[in-house]
Amino acid sequence: MRATTLADRQAIYERLGTGPLPIEGMLSAEQYEAEVQHIFNKAWLMVGRVEEIAEPGDYKIKRLDVAQTSAILVRGRDGEVRAFHNLCTHRGNKVVPETGHDSFGRARGHSLTCRFHGWVFDTAGPLKMLPQEARFPEPIDRSCLGLKPMHCSIWQGFIFINLADEPEDTLDDFLGDYGEHFAGYPFARASWRRRYSSVLDCNWKVALDAFSEGYHVETIHAGTLPGIASVEMEQTDYKLFGPHSTSGFYVPGAEAMKPTPVEARLGGSLRQSARHGPHLDLLPPTINPKKRNDFMFEFSVMGPNTVLHLCAGAAYPGMAYFHHQFWPMGPGKTLWQGTNYYQPPQTASELVALVHTDTLHRNAWLEDTSTMENTYLGLKSGKLKDVLLMEDEVMIRNSHYAIKEATHAR
Amino acid sequence: MRVDATSLPPEFADLEALAAIWALPTENERSALRWRSSKADFQALYDAVAPRLDAMLIALDSHPLAAMPPAFQRLLHLALAFAEATPHVELYKGANQVPISFDNSRFTAEHGDQVYGRS
Numbered sequence: 001m002r003a004t005t006l007a008d009r010q011a012i013y014e015r016l017g018t019g020p021l022p023i024e025g026m027l028s029a030e031q032y033e034a035e036v037q038h039i040f041n042k043a044w045l046m047v048g049r050v051e052e053i054a055e056p057g058d059y060k061i062k063r064l065d066v067a068q069t070s071a072i073l074v075r076g077r078d079g080e081v082r083a084f085h086n087l088c089t090h091r092g093n094k095v096v097p098e099t100g101h102d103s104f105g106r107a108r109g110h111s112l113t114c115r116f117h118g119w120v121f122d123t124a125g126p127l128k129m130l131p132q133e134a135r136f137p138e139p140i141d142r143s144c145l146g147l148k149p150m151h152c153s154i155w156q157g158f159i160f161i162n163l164a165d166e167p168e169d170t171l172d173d174f175l176g177d178y179g180e181h182f183a184g185y186p187f188a189r190a191s192w193r194r195r196y197s198s199v200l201d202c203n204w205k206v207a208l209d210a211f212s213e214g215y216h217v218e219t220i221h222a223g224t225l226p227g228i229a230s231v232e233m234e235q236t237d238y239k240l241f242g243p244h245s246t247s248g249f250y251v252p253g254a255e256a257m258k259p260t261p262v263e264a265r266l267g268g269s270l271r272q273s274a275r276h277g278p279h280l281d282l283l284p285p286t287i288n289p290k291k292r293n294d295f296m297f298e299f300s301v302m303g304p305n306t307v308l309h310l311c312a313g314a315a316y317p318g319m320a321y322f323h324h325q326f327w328p329m330g331p332g333k334t335l336w337q338g339t340n341y342y343q344p345p346q347t348a349s350e351l352v353a354l355v356h357t358d359t360l361h362r363n364a365w366l367e368d369t370s371t372m373e374n375t376y377l378g379l380k381s382g383k384l385k386d387v388l389l390m391e392d393e394v395m396i397r398n399s400h401y402a403i404k405e406a407t408h409a410r
Numbered sequence: 411m412r413v414d415a416t417s418l419p420p421e422f423a424d425l426e427a428l429a430a431i432w433a434l435p436t437e438n439e440r441s442a443l444r445w446r447s448s449k450a451d452f453q454a455l456y457d458a459v460a461p462r463l464d465a466m467l468i469a470l471d472s473h474p475l476a477a478m479p480p481a482f483q484r485l486l487h488l489a490l491a492f493a494e495a496t497p498h499v500e501l502y503k504g505a506n507q508v509p510i511s512f513d514n515s516r517f518t519a520e521h522g523d524q525v526y527g528r529s
Binding site: 100102193194195196197198199220223224226260261262263265266345346347348349351352353355356359360362363365366367368369370 | 460463464467468470471473475478482486489490492493494496497500501502508509510511512514516517518519520521526527
């Protein structure tokens with residue numbers, strides 16, 4: 001079913017309700033199993049960018065603990081990106097050894113060779129050869145023994161997989177109007193990637209929710225982002241698109257921000273450069289619809305487990321974007337990955353300025369992640385039955401509405 | 411592969427003692443140092459490098475980012491250490507941790523072992 005837009009405030013609250021949010025679903029192992037089955041094994045999941053596997057033969061191994069598998073995302077000699085289970089069809093070993101949650105490499109001669117018994121697969125999937133084939137007592141039908149494929153589709157350079165045997169929706173319908181809202185942003189320009197990650201002892205929804213609202217900025221980021229935390233901000237232009245939602249983040253008080261001396265020098269050099277400076281004209285037309293100069297970023301939840309922010313060089317350096325992902329590893333365990341994408345630095349001074357910006361971002365994320373395990377412990381204490389949500393926390397309401405709809409309607 | 415140079419370009423000879431401490435080639439190495447540095451360590455770096463930052467960036471930009479001579483790579487690594495350590499002086503009152511934050515040892519940087527300044 002295509003995800004269509006709901007933008008009217010009253011209609012949003014009529015759909016989502018205005019009351020407190022019950023917390024039971026963040027604690028229940030049964031609910032977790034329902035989410036694994038009905039959401040993570042059915043929804044389209046964003047697992048990478050085309051720039052991560054830019055050349056034929058390049059691969060990324062994405063561990064998917066939630067489905068007890070991992071995906072080989074590989075670019076074939078024909079340039080196509082394909083996804084396979086990282087699973088040898090001989091006896092089930094991982095074909096490509098992993099070095100972490102994400103691993104990267106290049107297949108030599110477009111061959112992926114299992115280290116267990118040396119079965120060799122082509123990057124397009126087929127089983128190319130196996131040692132001592134004649135010694136299997138029954139004939140080997142190689143045509144049935146290629147790598148097990150995963151449904152794979154690309155939107156705006158983001159690689160998605162779907163673990164269902166037959167996905168309920170195409171990726172285009174799954175993203176629906178959300179996909180159109182963000183289409184056309186120059187994602188490919190911002191190919192310089194800086195990724196931080198941690199495994200958190202909390203339910204994935206606790207972590208998702210913590211990054212899904214702007215209400216926390218002026219308190220939790222007063223240490224690292226005092227300029228932003230001390231001036232007037234506005235989160236507005238809320239839109240729902242099925243399991244996805246978005247909003248615009250503006251800084252009407254930006255002129256009152258007092259950057260530190262080094263931030264003024266390094267961040268200032270980026271803001272004043274033609275390459276990294278403001279380019280509001282490059283935003284898709286439905287983002288920043290009133291063409292405000294104090295636009296800071298578009299701030300969205302791409303269901304089920306991604307938070308995506310787009311920037312346009314105003315109050316933030318460059319046509320840069322960033323996302324958070326929350327990968328369930330169990331009812332109370334979550335892999336968080338925060339990734340900043342910038343335009344690649346062309347000079348040393350650009351590199352130093354971008355690293356300074358990225359350091360502030362990383363430090364702000366250290367502030368964000370400080371709440372999640374504590375929040376989860378607080379919820380587990382049993383002293384709260386539900387939590388209160390203000391207007392800027394409405395995207396949390398939408399995520400929980402969509403999760404409930406996907407798991408309870410069955 | 412580590413940078414072999416033990417000296418900065420001659421015009422930055424006054425920063426040699428700081429470079430010996432801070433000009434580490436990777437973010438992981440610089441972060442490990444930062445999380446155990448003192449207020450005095452941060453202040454010494456800031457006071458010496460901040461007034462020279464413009465000159466450093468101009469000198470660095472005279473070489474292609476992907477092919478810097480060893481002395482300039484070392485200068486770049488000092489500039490990166492400064493960029494990463496500055497918030498501890500300007501924002502955190504010399505503390506070596508981000509105040510009220512998550513355990514930094516549990517953060518992994520995917521790019522943490524990359525060395526900038528060469529192809």
